[in-house]
Amino acid sequence: HLTQSPSSLSASIGDRVTISCQASQYIGDFLNWYQQKPGKAPKLLIYDASNLKTGVPSRFSGSGSGTEFTFTISSLQPEDTATYYCQHNDDFPYNFGQGTKLDIK
Amino acid sequence: EVQLVESGGGLVQPGGSLRLSCAASGFSFSSYWMHWVRQVPGKGLVWVARINSDGSGTRFADFVKGRFSLSRDNTKNMLYLQMNSLRVEDTAVYFCSRELVGATPFDYWGQGTLVTVSS
Numbered sequence: 112h113l114t115q116s117p118s119s120l121s122a123s124i125g126d127r128v129t130i131s132c133q134a135s136q137y138i139g140d141f142l143n144w145y146q147q148k149p150g151k152a153p154k155l156l157i158y159d160a161s162n163l164k165t166g167v168p169s170r171f172s173g174s175g176s177g178t179e180f181t182f183t184i185s186s187l188q189p190e191d192t193a194t195y196y197c198q199h200n201d202d203f204p205y206n207f208g209q210g211t212k213l214d215i216k
Numbered sequence: 217e218v219q220l221v222e223s224g225g226g227l228v229q230p231g232g233s234l235r236l237s238c239a240a241s242g243f244s245f246s247s248y249w250m251h252w253v254r255q256v257p258g259k260g261l262v263w264v265a266r267i268n269s270d271g272s273g274t275r276f277a278d279f280v281k282g283r284f285s286l287s288r289d290n291t292k293n294m295l296y297l298q299m300n301s302l303r304v305e306d307t308a309v310y311f312c313s314r315e316l317v318g319a320t321p322f323d324y325w326g327q328g329t330l331v332t333v334s335s
Contacts, residue, residue, distance in 0.1 A: 143321055
């Protein structure tokens with residue numbers, strides 16, 4: 112089970128944004144982060160807790176291991192408005208967090 | 217170019233059946249595990265099922281066990297989700313996605329297909 116927080120977040124352009132994801136049991140670094148915009152499929156941003164998918168802007172980053180994980184946007188851009196999800200792929204079921212809806216102030 | 221294209225969604229009555237398909241192209245389909253993830257419009261993502269690369273092993277979320285089955289045809293690069301005994305709560309957009317074990321998981325997704333279970 113993954114607990115993601117906050118559930119919603121409003122920030123200004125250029126702000127540093129942080130989202131947390133806590134696992135109910137040890138999952139090593141089997142933790143991924145996705146971005147989803149309305150009406151679209153999710154997009155993988157970070158895999159294995161801290162690896163940036165090729166082509167994803169470097170302002171996105173992930174850290175953590177074990178049970179505590181953090182997703183960071185270093186300088187928020189207008190196109191970052193979206194819902195963000197964590198997900199583990201340690202063992203089945205591959206649960207997702209509840210999502211964090213991020214919008215621009 | 218990697219592409220995953222779902223089809224087969226639609227309106228079905230409670231207790232009915234539906235088969236979703238996911239057509240894959242642009243990659244070595246037989247090397248990848250394939251997954252289904254669903255999303256009730258306006259709600260979060262929920263993992264549904266996985267089939268391993270040669271089709272010999274499947275795993276399901278508890279809420280679909282015994283009702284859904286998975287298969288794949290590696291000669292046609294096709295993934296199938298057979299959904300039986302459908303319930304109103306199965307209404308969702310269903311996405312297929314891929315996972316290369318030991319590498320990037322869920323790095324490509326289809327556009328989704330909407331399943332509506334209603335009388």
